[in-house]
Amino acid sequence: MTLKYVAEIMPSLLQGAELTLQIFFWTLVGSLPLGLLVSLGLTSKFKPLKWLLNFYVWLMRGTPLLLQLIFVFYGLPIIGIVFDRFGAAIFAFILNYAAYFAEIFRGGFQSIDEGQYEAAKVLRLSYGQTIRKIVIPQVVKIVIPSIGNEVINLVKDSSLVYVIGLGDLLRAGNVATSRDVTLVPLILVAVIYLLLIGICTFVLHKVEKRYSYFK
Amino acid sequence: MLEIKNLNKSFGNRTILKNINLTVKDGEVLAIVGQSGAGKTTMLRCITGLETADSGQFLLDGAAFDPQGMDASDAVIGVVFQNFNLFPHLSVLENVTLAPKLVLKEAPDQAEREARGLLEQLGLGGKEKLYPWQLSGGQKQRVAIARALAMKPKILCYDEPTSALDPNLRDEVAKLIIGLKEQGMTQLVVTHDMDFAQKIADSVYRVQAQ
Numbered sequence: 001m002t003l004k005y006v007a008e009i010m011p012s013l014l015q016g017a018e019l020t021l022q023i024f025f026w027t028l029v030g031s032l033p034l035g036l037l038v039s040l041g042l043t044s045k046f047k048p049l050k051w052l053l054n055f056y057v058w059l060m061r062g063t064p065l066l067l068q069l070i071f072v073f074y075g076l077p078i079i080g081i082v083f084d085r086f087g088a089a090i091f092a093f094i095l096n097y098a099a100y101f102a103e104i105f106r107g108g109f110q111s112i113d114e115g116q117y118e119a120a121k122v123l124r125l126s127y128g129q130t131i132r133k134i135v136i137p138q139v140v141k142i143v144i145p146s147i148g149n150e151v152i153n154l155v156k157d158s159s160l161v162y163v164i165g166l167g168d169l170l171r172a173g174n175v176a177t178s179r180d181v182t183l184v185p186l187i188l189v190a191v192i193y194l195l196l197i198g199i200c201t202f203v204l205h206k207v208e209k210r211y212s213y214f215k
Numbered sequence: 216m217l218e219i220k221n222l223n224k225s226f227g228n229r230t231i232l233k234n235i236n237l238t239v240k241d242g243e244v245l246a247i248v249g250q251s252g253a254g255k256t257t258m259l260r261c262i263t264g265l266e267t268a269d270s271g272q273f274l275l276d277g278a279a280f281d282p283q284g285m286d287a288s289d290a291v292i293g294v295v296f297q298n299f300n301l302f303p304h305l306s307v308l309e310n311v312t313l314a315p316k317l318v319l320k321e322a323p324d325q326a327e328r329e330a331r332g333l334l335e336q337l338g339l340g341g342k343e344k345l346y347p348w349q350l351s352g353g354q355k356q357r358v359a360i361a362r363a364l365a366m367k368p369k370i371l372c373y374d375e376p377t378s379a380l381d382p383n384l385r386d387e388v389a390k391l392i393i394g395l396k397e398q399g400m401t402q403l404v405v406t407h408d409m410d411f412a413q414k415i416a417d418s419v420y421r422v423q424a425q
Contacts, residue, residue: 113300115296115298115300116300116302118265118296118300119294119296119300119301119302121264121265122263122264122265122292122293122294122363123290123313123314123318123362123366124285124286124289124290124314124318124366125313125314125317125318126285129317133313133317134302137304138303138304141304213346214303214304214346214347214348215303215346215348
């Protein structure tokens with residue numbers, strides 16, 4: 001009976017999970033590089049750029065992601081900027097997560113010893129070479145645990161897209177629960193989230209291990 | 216021959232270096248000594264381009280050079296830092312070959328061959344694949360020397376080469392510097408240790424606190 005029910009609702013849950021994964025994937029693809037660029041700007045000596053980016057980070061971290069989603073999808077059309085549902089979700093998520101990643105990367109950059117830059121300078125490495133070959137590999141090692149935290153948050157934050165009418169994993173479960181008056185869909189939703197986060201944790205540990213060859 | 220003429224440096228209104236003139240002949244070791252805070256390290260940092268001198272002229276074999284120039288041809292001065300500043304994420308061999316490959320555009324196999332030669336000569340044969348955290352202080356210093364030498368500098372500078380090491384390694388460092396001198400390397404050594412300076416140097420320059 002229950003197994004049969006599980007088999008019945010599984011396709012809609014998996015469909016929801018697929019959307020969750022799409023948001024997860026595209027947000028990371030967009031926000032990690034953007035966050036890296038913003039963090040370089042945050043540490044730059046050009047004051048106006050620094051102010052602008054600090055304002056951006058403040059705005060993104062200072063307002064709820066839910067508000068940002070609503071603003072992009074329901075608010076911006078009022079001034080003529082129209083996104084489709086998925087586009088609005090990705091846009092809001094990338095801008096939001098890039099701000100958090102930028103702060104994490106900034107911390108990473110600032111913990112690199114000045115001596116590393118000096119050693120690179122006397123060897124005549126260019127700024128680009130120094131950042132790419134010397135600084136970034138060390139920053140990556142430092143930031144992995146904090147980035148991992150955000151990655152795990154992202155899996156769960158993606159459920160906020162219900163507010164703009166996207167059918168993600170949580171919404172699929174919610175729909176089934178209200179229709180069939182049973183807890184089973186919500187429990188399955190929890191299990192799928194746990195599995196997804198289990199996989200993320202596993203991959204993050206692997207990456208951390210890959211960088212454990214130096215101290 | 217390295218000549219420095221009328222080198223001046225101040226931080227804000229604090230004068231650190233005032234009209235410094237010095238000459239180092241090819242193949243000589245010059246020790247730069249002085250009290251803590253007198254400006255020894257600042258002087259070395261001006262010569263190596265890590266600080267901008269307020270005024271002064273730098274001549275190598277009679278031709279002016281810019282310590283802060285960033286072309287490969289400006290890489291005439293090698294630096295061994297007090298704390299070595301090795302790149303922790305690169306192996307010993309990669310630490311030495313990185314700049315020759317990126318800056319001097321050496322082919323990887325040529326850079327590696329030269330690096331292995333330098334490491335062998337400095338007693339680091341067999342350590343090529345290790346990472347800095349796996350080395351002792353003395354070994355790190357020799358990797359730092361190999362890394363500097365791989366850029367084929369005309370002059371090698373050391374900032375307090377004995378201070379980050381066990382006191383009993385002092386004589387080892389002296390032997391190393393004298394060994395390089397015998398091969399014709401011109402060397403500038405900042406130190407607060409007078410005995411050490413006497414042991415290694417052909418001449419001693421005393422920096423006076425202003």
